[in-house]
Amino acid sequence: MTSDVPRTAHQQAIGDYAVIGNCRTAALVGLDGSIDWLCVPRFDSPSIFGALLDASRGGRCLVRVAGTNASTRRYLANTNVLETTFVSQSGTVRLTDLMPVTDETHQRTRLAPDGELLRTIECIAGDVDVDVLCEPRPDYGRSAVRIDDRGPLGFVAEAQGQLVVIRADAPLTRDADGRGLRGRLRLRQGERRYVSLSWTAAHPAVLPVLGAEAAARVAESVAWWRHWADRCRYEGPYRSEVVRSALALKLMSYAPSGAIVAAPTTSLPEQIGGPRNWDYRYCWLRDASMTLRGLSGLGYADEGCAFLSWLLHATRLTWPELQILYDVFGETHLPELELDHLDGYAASRPVRIGNDATGQLQLDVYGEVLDAVWRFVRMGGRLDRATARMLVGLGGTVVRRWREPDEGIWEIRSGRRHHTFSKAMCWVALDRLLALHAGGHVRGAVGHFEREREAIRAEIETRGYNAALDSYVATFDGGDVDASLLLLGLYRYADPQSARMRSTFSRVHERLGRNAMMYRYLDTDDGLPPGEGAFGIAGFWAVECRALGGDVAGARRDFEALCGRANDVGLFAEEYDPDTGAALGNFPQAFTHVGLINAALTLAACEPGREAAAGSTRRQQMITETL
Amino acid sequence: MNIGSLALWGFVATIVLTTLMAASRALGYSRMGMPFILGTMLTPNRDRAMAVGFVVHVINGWFLAVPYALAFESLGRATWWLGAAAGLLHGLFVLLVGLSIVPGLHPRMASEHHGPEPTRQLQPPGFLGLHYGRGTPLVTLAAHVVYGAILGGLYRLAGQ
Numbered sequence A: 001m002t003s004d005v006p007r008t009a010h011q012q013a014i015g016d017y018a019v020i021g022n023c024r025t026a027a028l029v030g031l032d033g034s035i036d037w038l039c040v041p042r043f044d045s046p047s048i049f050g051a052l053l054d055a056s057r058g059g060r061c062l063v064r065v066a067g068t069n070a071s072t073r074r075y076l077a078n079t080n081v082l083e084t085t086f087v088s089q090s091g092t093v094r095l096t097d098l099m100p101v102t103d104e105t106h107q108r109t110r111l112a113p114d115g116e117l118l119r120t121i122e123c124i125a126g127d128v129d130v131d132v133l134c135e136p137r138p139d140y141g142r143s144a145v146r147i148d149d150r151g152p153l154g155f156v157a158e159a160q161g162q163l164v165v166i167r168a169d170a171p172l173t174r175d176a177d178g179r180g181l182r183g184r185l186r187l188r189q190g191e192r193r194y195v196s197l198s199w200t201a202a203h204p205a206v207l208p209v210l211g212a213e214a215a216a217r218v219a220e221s222v223a224w225w226r227h228w229a230d231r232c233r234y235e236g237p238y239r240s241e242v243v244r245s246a247l248a249l250k251l252m253s254y255a256p257s258g259a260i261v262a263a264p265t266t267s268l269p270e271q272i273g274g275p276r277n278w279d280y281r282y283c284w285l286r287d288a289s290m291t292l293r294g295l296s297g298l299g300y301a302d303e304g305c306a307f308l309s310w311l312l313h314a315t316r317l318t319w320p321e322l323q324i325l326y327d328v329f330g331e332t333h334l335p336e337l338e339l340d341h342l343d344g345y346a347a348s349r350p351v352r353i354g355n356d357a358t359g360q361l362q363l364d365v366y367g368e369v370l371d372a373v374w375r376f377v378r379m380g381g382r383l384d385r386a387t388a389r390m391l392v393g394l395g396g397t398v399v400r401r402w403r404e405p406d407e408g409i410w411e412i413r414s415g416r417r418h419h420t421f422s423k424a425m426c427w428v429a430l431d432r433l434l435a436l437h438a439g440g441h442v443r444g445a446v447g448h449f450e451r452e453r454e455a456i457r458a459e460i461e462t463r464g465y466n467a468a469l470d471s472y473v474a475t476f477d478g479g480d481v482d483a484s485l486l487l488l489g490l491y492r493y494a495d496p497q498s499a500r501m502r503s504t505f506s507r508v509h510e511r512l513g514r515n516a517m518m519y520r521y522l523d524t525d526d527g528l529p530p531g532e533g534a535f536g537i538a539g540f541w542a543v544e545c546r547a548l549g550g551d552v553a554g555a556r557r558d559f560e561a562l563c564g565r566a567n568d569v570g571l572f573a574e575e576y577d578p579d580t581g582a583a584l585g586n587f588p589q590a591f592t593h594v595g596l597i598n599a600a601l602t603l604a605a606c607e608p609g610r611e612a613a614a615g616s617t618r619r620q621q622m623i624t625e626t627l
Numbered sequence B: 001m002n003i004g005s006l007a008l009w010g011f012v013a014t015i016v017l018t019t020l021m022a023a024s025r026a027l028g029y030s031r032m033g034m035p036f037i038l039g040t041m042l043t044p045n046r047d048r049a050m051a052v053g054f055v056v057h058v059i060n061g062w063f064l065a066v067p068y069a070l071a072f073e074s075l076g077r078a079t080w081w082l083g084a085a086a087g088l089l090h091g092l093f094v095l096l097v098g099l100s101i102v103p104g105l106h107p108r109m110a111s112e113h114h115g116p117e118p119t120r121q122l123q124p125p126g127f128l129g130l131h132y133g134r135g136t137p138l139v140t141l142a143a144h145v146v147y148g149a150i151l152g153g154l155y156r157l158a159g160q
Helices: A104-109 A212-231 A238-249 A285-298 A301-316 A364-377 A385-401 A420-438 A445-463 A485-489 A499-512 A536-548 A552-563 A590-606 A608-614 A618-626 B005-025 B035-042 B048-076 B080-105 B127-132 B136-154
Strands: A017-021 A026-030 A036-038 A048-050 A062-063 A070-073 A080-087 A093-098 A115-137 A146-148 A155-159 A163-166 A179-188 A193-201
Touching: A017 A420, A026 A445, A036 A285, A062 A193, A062 A608, A080 A115, A093 B127, A115 A212, A179 A193, A193 A212, A238 A285, A238 A552, A238 A590, A285 A301, A285 A364, A285 A590, A301 A364, A364 A420, A385 A420, A385 A445, A420 A445, A420 A485, A485 A499, A485 A536, A499 A536, A536 A552, A536 A590, A552 A590, B005 B035, B005 B048, B005 B136, B035 B048, B048 B136, B080 B127, B080 B136, B127 B136
Parallel strands: none
Antiparallel strands: A017 A026, A026 A036, A036 A048, A036 A062, A062 A115, A070 A080, A080 A093, A093 A115, A115 A179, A115 A193, A146 A155, A155 A163, A163 A193
16 A cells, blocks of 8 residues: 655644654654654754755655544653554554663663664554655755665665664555655554664664564663653652653753753744744753753752763863853854755744854853852862863953943844843852852952952942832843843842842833743844744743742742643743744743743742741741752 | 784774774765774674774784785785785775675674564675765775785885
8 A cells, every 4th residue: 555645744833743852862743743853863963854844845754644533642651752642533543752762781782773763653443544654854855865775674865974774564665756755554453563763874774673672662761761750859849840841851961962952943933934043953051050950959960960061061162251052062163054945934934054143242151151060069069170270260251351242141133232131140150159269169369259249230230220110121221121130039149039129020020921921022122023922931930030039829820820831741942922822932942941940949949838847047048049 | 024014014004994994984985884893793882892893903904914915025026006906906805705794794783685683783784885885885995905005015025
């Protein structure tokens, strides 16, 4: 039998995707059973399946059950193994998708491909026809591809020195042009088939075995993820949401270096049909401190240490200056290119790869990095002399440059300004450096750091606070607010219960809040046409601010409303349309999941019951430790 | 036979050959890596296989320099072009004969006819090593020609 799957497909809503991965790369799986995004061998490699950005040119791997009436899906409990169930008039099919992962012991005792995507198709009721389609389109669909049939060894496609092997224990045939594979299977209850796609670049390929061996790989992967999830020591409220966020974060970590990418996708639009389409497959220093706080708060000290090691290693290349983003190995040259041959998600163009934000100045990253190091030391970590010297060098850069305008945390492309948050993070940088010095972790004269820290504070309190508005403001001497001001309390620049922070929270909430969501900013010229959605993590920052300000019940209410924005498998995008709830921007977004974790940690620390149990002083200490 | 010269230039030629093959992998011309193939004969651990295979490959290259030296001694001269010609023959032998018998000798290499099995998953090289990339025959021949040219050009005949 041959498949009648059409060669093009409609694009699904961003929130209709789930993600699978192997801590090196990730794939997006649609609710319709189509894998529409996969870059190999790592997150920021060119895509081999890119239907997400162009349904006709991008390529995909589809498993479709004929006559499907409904499909539902879930992650197997405490794993990143995805199970989609299709119900048709004639029967029910369960599709299990994963990228096999295993522990070091297994890796030492048997050969495995560089990476594999494994799909298990199992009929659990009735008789069903299942269509399989595989259209690899290497290099974002730019490379010519020809699939060769190697008989029992499988089908192979080669492009740019990389070999992709497609194996299935079902009959697949090549399209006439040799660019795709397709087949129709008739499955009866209890029958199971596998489709495997593996890749290799530098060595002879290792060919995955199907059948019982494939089932064993699924079982091992489930066990591996569950073992990892079991290490989460968080026992507070909303545990299942927190664990799902931790698993999503782990999926976006790059195991060989410890880096965590912002998202596994590029150019999913922040505004449907608009130009706000960016490549997020890199690591932003902006996320450093909050990520480390989340990981350490859940008990994932190893991941936290690996992330910090990557951070310190990557930043050595640009020391004593910091770039705002790096790739997973710390590469700094990430030129931004537009892929004109791709239509873009829902005609949102241009599709961009690389990111020109590398050339921007963001003074806040110095605070992020030094705060992350301070957290690491607070977890019991030790700094070697070279690292200590490096940190002092970063402090020197802060002293030298904090008076300069910058592009700020939102990476605006309309020129530099004096952003209040950037100055506050310069204060944080020097404050943490002084704390590290006081703890004996760094050496040398620090008197000038102390003086500059006080000078920064004086400047912020004079020019970054608008008395008429009764609020800190986004830029010096300005009249607008932005969501980054919520972080002033979370980074301990200001007391969250102080009058200034309470009124700032009210003003930000009043101007930027909508349906528990929070815009980053409004009425600010960022160099692009207006119209982006509300920013996922900003809503969680607001939850923390509200809780720390004393309104724990309100914070819980907002937290639950925000959790309701997650898709059916608990994943969050970068942004949301606050009215329709539609997910926008790159997906899933590590930063939003970090926000959820940190908000849950703060809520747990602020629980009213804890006051009675621990006493108000101890409770305050617990909250302080959480931050 | 000049043992000292053989040992020195045999080693250098092997290192150059190995480097050229590694460079061809890095540049995407071929995925053939003899250290990996040899190493996985002895261990399934990829990292260890690379290290073990490299040692085995260097020793192989050293010993394979002996027939070259014997040929040079019997002809009474050693020149780079004579070595290159011998390297060409050596490369052709590897492609046409050596690679065809590897699947039968390698305990972890899959069979062309039966496909991969739980204990035999490594992709076989195919005719002329083409399964490891279309550039494999050319890269292999070029690397062996350079190997022979180094030996021919730099080996000093016994008694000279």
